Amino acid sequence: MKLVKGKxxxxxxxxxxxxxxxxxxxxxxxxxxxxxxGMNGERVMVGVREK
Structure with missing residues (x-):
């Protein structure tokens, strides 16, 4: 699983x-x-499964 930081x-x-x-x-x-x-503009980290 890849972790992605973003807004x-x-x-x-x-x-x-x-x-x-x-x-x-x-x-x-x-x-x-x-x-x-989750709120608009909030910084988060999400897990993404690779295909």
């Missing part, structure tokens, strides 16, 4: 993206049922 970019429809801090990292979609208490 939460929330959407009004309940889902969010995490924008990685490292150059070239893709945004990570966080489904509405996985957002939890």
């Amino acid at each position: 939460v970019c929330g959407h009004g429809k309940g889902f969010a993206f995490v924008r990685g801090e490292e150059f070239g990292e893709d945004d990570i979609l966080i489904g509405g049922n996985e957002v939890g208490r």
Whole structure:
């Protein structure tokens, strides 16, 4: 599992993206049922499973 540091970019429809801090990292979609208490602009670390 890869760990990615980034900022939460929330959407009004309940889902969010995490924008990685490292150059070239893709945004990570966080489904509405996985957002939890994440706040817009908050710095987080998320685990990403490799395909």
